[in-house]
Amino acid sequence: MANRKGVFIGAYVPAELKRALQQRATSEHRTLSQEITRILEEAVKGPRLPPNFVERRAPGQLPRRRDSDPLPRRRRDDLPYKGPQGGGTGGGGGEG
Secondary structure (H helix, E strand, C coil), X not given: CCCCCXXXXXXXXCHHHHHHHXXXXXXXXXXXXXXXXXXXXXXXXXXXXXXXXXXXXXXCCCCCCHHHCCHHHCCCCCCCCCCCCXXXXXXXXXXX
């Protein structure tokens, strides 16, 4: 018998639900047990990051957007900075 970590939880589910879960697990290269464990963990702990995704932002930090990027951080081929009013500053094509 395999050495398993955890406890067994049994449940009767409709056959179509089992097939759908099996297909989803197969498409993500996981076992059915791993997929059910992932779903239960997300239900209890909340959603998590996709596999192989590294969170680089500090907790509570919002994602950066074009309108909030300061002009010195722009790259030469990026769109021009529009600012909070939406008007262009004409700095597109600068060096950086």
